[in-house]
Amino acid sequence: MKIDSIQNGVVLDHITAGMALRVYKDLGLDKFDCSIAVLQNVKSNKMGKKDILKIDKSYDINLDVLGYIDPNITVSIIRDGQTVEKKKLALPQKLINIKKCKNPRCITSVETDIPHIFKLTDEENRVYRCIYCEADK
Numbered sequence: 034m035k036i037d038s039i040q041n042g043v044v045l046d047h048i049t050a051g052m053a054l055r056v057y058k059d060l061g062l063d064k065f066d067c068s069i070a071v072l073q074n075v076k077s078n079k080m081g082k083k084d085i086l087k088i089d090k091s092y093d094i095n096l097d098v099l100g101y102i103d104p105n106i107t108v109s110i111i112r113d114g115q116t117v118e119k120k121k122l123a124l125p126q127k128l129i130n131i132k133k134c135k136n137p138r139c140i141t142s143v144e145t146d147i148p149h150i151f152k153l154t155d156e157e158n159r160v161y162r163c164i165y166c167e168a169d170k
């Protein structure tokens with residue numbers, strides 16, 4: 034399968050097969066009016082199968098959101114048809130307004146104007162805890 038390569042934009046590669054639509058949604062790409070190619074179940078030597086997203090627009094991608102979904106995704110910045118930069122992802126130490134605390138007794142469910150902040154407490158198991166109530170969901 035061949036898709037026209039983009040001239041200026043962002044390519045997200047090595048997305049775990051089946052996760053492309055979640056990445057699409059979590060990055061808010063549905064609000065974009067540029068062309069976006071979602072490739073699913075692409076053959077990969079390294080992964081067997083993978084998903085790829087190609088976004089035909091230059092923009093600052095939220096690397097914390099991506100790192101939280103999957104730190105193994107590779108991000109390539111394309112300008113004039115060439116890859117000019119590859120960004121490395123890591124599990125973010127802090128999530129700010131990326132996920133909401135679901136504890137009904139948490140202060141964030143009462144005070145709606147304070148930010149939702151989660152801290153990485155267990156890197157291996159990817160556990161994040163709310164900094165206000167310590168809930169891990």
Ligand code: ZN
Nearest residue numbers: 134139163166
């Ligand atoms: Zn909380």
